[in-house]
Amino acid sequence: MKNEKKEVLETSVSRGQIALEAVIIIGFVLVLMIPLLYTLFSRVLSVQDELRMLEGSRAVDTIANTVSTVGVIGPNGTATVQITLPENVRNVSIGKTNPREVVIVLSTALGDIDITRLVNYDVTGSILPRSGGHTVKITYYDQGPPIVVSE
DSSP: OHHHHHHHHHHHHHHHHHHHHHHHHHHHHHHHHHHHHHHHHHHHHHHHHHHHHHHHHHHHHHHHHHHHHHHHHOTTEEEEEEEEEOTTEEEEEESSSSTTEEEEEEEETTEEEEEEEEOSSOEEEOOOOOSEEEEEEEEEOTTOOOEEEEO
16 A cells, blocks of 8 residues: 555656656746747838838839929929828928928837928928828929929
């Protein structure tokens, strides 16, 4: 009878030790995985911000290039372009701070970023700061500058 109790006690201790070792191993694995997951997550956010900045930069470039083209055409020149604003757009400023400047402000993980392009002609207008596609009309009226940018 004593031998049976001793065997049961040894089996219980052995199972308890295995469970404790398993918990310790899982704990070490998790401790090692947390920095890796943090790095991976922060890199994903960084890549998303970079893609949004590229999309915003492309929109500003399209507007600036079209303004220059319409300016070269001269009075009564008009062009219509399609642009896509990223989902983190905060503001679109056309000729407000500087009459020859097109600015898009984007919100990123690091704060707001201004994407700015200068044009050779005075420009004014507005585009709603909402993400998605926009049809933008750029017109140089016969009375002269500024060139007007509108949706």
